[in-house]
Amino acid sequence: MALACGYSPPSVGSLRSAEPKWEGVHDFAVPVLMYHRVCPLTDEEASNELTRDLTVLPGDFEAQIKHLTDKGFAILSVYDIQNALLGGGKLPEKAVALTFDDGYRDNFEHAFPILQKYGASATIFLVKNTVDGPKHLTWNMIRTMRPKGVRYGSHTVSHPDLTSLSNGALDFELVESKQFIETGLGEPVTALAYPAGRFDDRVVLHARNAGYLTAWDKGGGPVRPGDDPLRLPRVRVHGQTSMREFERKVWSGYWERKIETDEFKRG
Numbered sequence: 001m002a003l004a005c006g007y008s009p010p011s012v013g014s015l016r017s018a019e020p021k022w023e024g025v026h027d028f029a030v031p032v033l034m035y036h037r038v039c040p041l042t043d044e045e046a047s048n049e050l051t052r053d054l055t056v057l058p059g060d061f062e063a064q065i066k067h068l069t070d071k072g073f074a075i076l077s078v079y080d081i082q083n084a085l086l087g088g089g090k091l092p093e094k095a096v097a098l099t100f101d102d103g104y105r106d107n108f109e110h111a112f113p114i115l116q117k118y119g120a121s122a123t124i125f126l127v128k129n130t131v132d133g134p135k136h137l138t139w140n141m142i143r144t145m146r147p148k149g150v151r152y153g154s155h156t157v158s159h160p161d162l163t164s165l166s167n168g169a170l171d172f173e174l175v176e177s178k179q180f181i182e183t184g185l186g187e188p189v190t191a192l193a194y195p196a197g198r199f200d201d202r203v204v205l206h207a208r209n210a211g212y213l214t215a216w217d218k219g220g221g222p223v224r225p226g227d228d229p230l231r232l233p234r235v236r237v238h239g240q241t242s243m244r245e246f247e248r249k250v251w252s253g254y255w256e257r258k259i260e261t262d263e264f265k266r267g
């Protein structure tokens with residue numbers, strides 16, 4: 001796979017050393033929440049089932065982030081989790097990560113002000129071909145959010161089903177999108193979200209060869225130490241997810257560990 005002319009990837013080591021060191025536990029269980037859009041819906045959008053499913057209303061989103069901060073959850077980026085997974089580090093006992101797929105413009109307009117209000121970080125997975133498009137994030141927005149706790153990962157060049165591509169097309173989707181964001185931000189991008197959660201053994205091998213250290217699915221439970229870094233689970237938050245369901249999702253890691261620890265104590 002050919003690298004772009006004059007391209008030299010930033011060093012991953014420099015990224016790692018810049019990460020905060022978390023107090024916490026080695027046997028962490030962290031739900032990584034997966035969002036798409038955060039914005040109000042027009043009547044037409046509200047009548048479209050798919051759009052409704054992908055869109056969390058700003059009021060609901062704020063109630064969710066407020067719950068996390070009120071209850072003392074650490075809100076991590078996927079790079080914090082990547083470092084703990086690969087380096088055997090600790091993560092807080094009560095923690096989540098917030099991820100947003102597809103890089104919609106409302107992530108800047110509606111989600112980012114709420115993230116800022118509560119001091120929460122997030123990770124946005126960008127699709128190269130949509131950056132600077134009318135409904136998606138511009139480079140200006142991407143760069144504005146970066147020093148304020150928002151991290152980025154790749155969601156490929158054109159959001160295809162990666163399992164359906166030839167080896168050459170697969171490498172293009174994985175490498176080109178990674179280099180595009182790395183060049184735009186001047187830092188390593190080593191996290192990938194599989195479009196529509198579609199991957200197989202071949203896609204995973206190519207993702208590893210392209211330089212990704214972690215890659216994320218679209219479903220599953222909390223991330224645990226020992227999970228395959230290129231087949232990591234996430235927890236979907238839907239437009240219709242109730243507060244009760246949200247609480248069940250975000251507390252799932254904490255309770256999973258607590259049950260294990262209590263069972264251990266009982267012998």
Ligand SMILES: [Zn+2]
Binds near residue numbers: 101195
């Ligand atoms: Zn997507």
